[in-house]
Amino acid sequence: MNLIRAVSSVCAALYAQCGGEGYSGVTCCQSGSICIFSSSYYSQCLPGSSSSVITSTTTAVISTTPITTKTTTTTTTITTATTTTATTASSTTSSITTSSVPGGNILAPAVRGSYWAATTDSGGCSLPIAGYSTPHGAVALGDQAALGALSFNAYYCGQILSINCGFGSVSAIVASTCDITGHDCGVDMILPTWNAATNNATPGLTTCSVALTNANPIVSTAAAICYYRPASEFTNQYYKLLSVLNTSGRLLVAVTLAGIQGTLSSGNWYAFQAGASPFQQSDSVIFSYKDGSQSSFTLSECVEPTGVQIFS
Secondary structure, eight states: OOOOOOOOTTSBOTTSEEEOTTOOSOOOBOTTEEEEEEETTEEEEEEOOGGGOOOOSSOOOOOOSOOSOEEEOSSSSOEEEOOEEEEOSSOEEEEOOBOOOTTEEEEEEEEEEEEOOSSOOSSTTOOBOOOBSOTTOEEEEOOOGGGGGGSOOGGGTTOEEEEESSSOEEEEEEEEEOOTTTTOOOEEEOHHHHHHHHTSOOSSEEEEEEEEEOOOSBTTOSSOEEEEOTTSOTTOTTEEEEEEEOOTTOOEEEEEETTEEOEEOSTTOEEEEOOSSOOOTTOEEEEEETTSOEEEEEGGGSBOOSSBOOOO
8 A cells, every 4th residue: 555645835944843732733744854853842854865754644653662674864963764664544643763963962964153252242141150171162143933832932042053064073062043033044153153154264154053951051061050140130039030050951931039930031031020029049040941950949049250261
């Protein structure tokens, strides 16, 4: 029985989302792409043989369980498996698996890479001065459609990306945003990052694959670190600006201080306004991540940085 069907126009477009926890959209991909598992929260339509695209009236199941036959490409770090199917009278189930990007969980191929500047500036994510694993590796992240799930969100501030523009993988921290309203910026690289990623090409434009990794940016500890926003009013007991680094790739979605829900401010910094009583050093700070996990601190454990880190 022939299980291959022509892809309907209602299927997801190339680089669009096609699965993940909480996702309610279509789970098939248009011709020339296949639905690839990235994480429990996101699967994406990526380039692939049209013969591996299977559509059904039922929901596709995306699984991380390895299957027997694998085909490894030589241009990226993804390992894809050929599709196997099981058919009943009423449904078709498709199982697709990929190897994880080394240390990572979301990959976007064919992203526009560009040259930003010699160094970062104090705007954007406003990351605190610290001992970073990538002192010469930093990017501004945009919202080009090719980025898919990696399109800029505040929770990517301070995360480590793996960028491959054809000359090996380069690690770089997300330090800012680029041309969000233009929708044509992928990763905007500072000069040392550009040079490493392009083998010292003349600054301009290139094409890269981009992956979110689980690497921590600060080398002094493997633990999460609570920070005050640089140059904020550390001694103001009624107003605080806080965030967290070293989350091992976990994406921050909510913060509470003394039970008060924070409001997302600039970058990935959350603002807290006390009521009639001031905040206390013993108050609990709880960072909640997209995967459902949390990190907890007392306010006294949050670090007061000396300024904004400039990557160069």
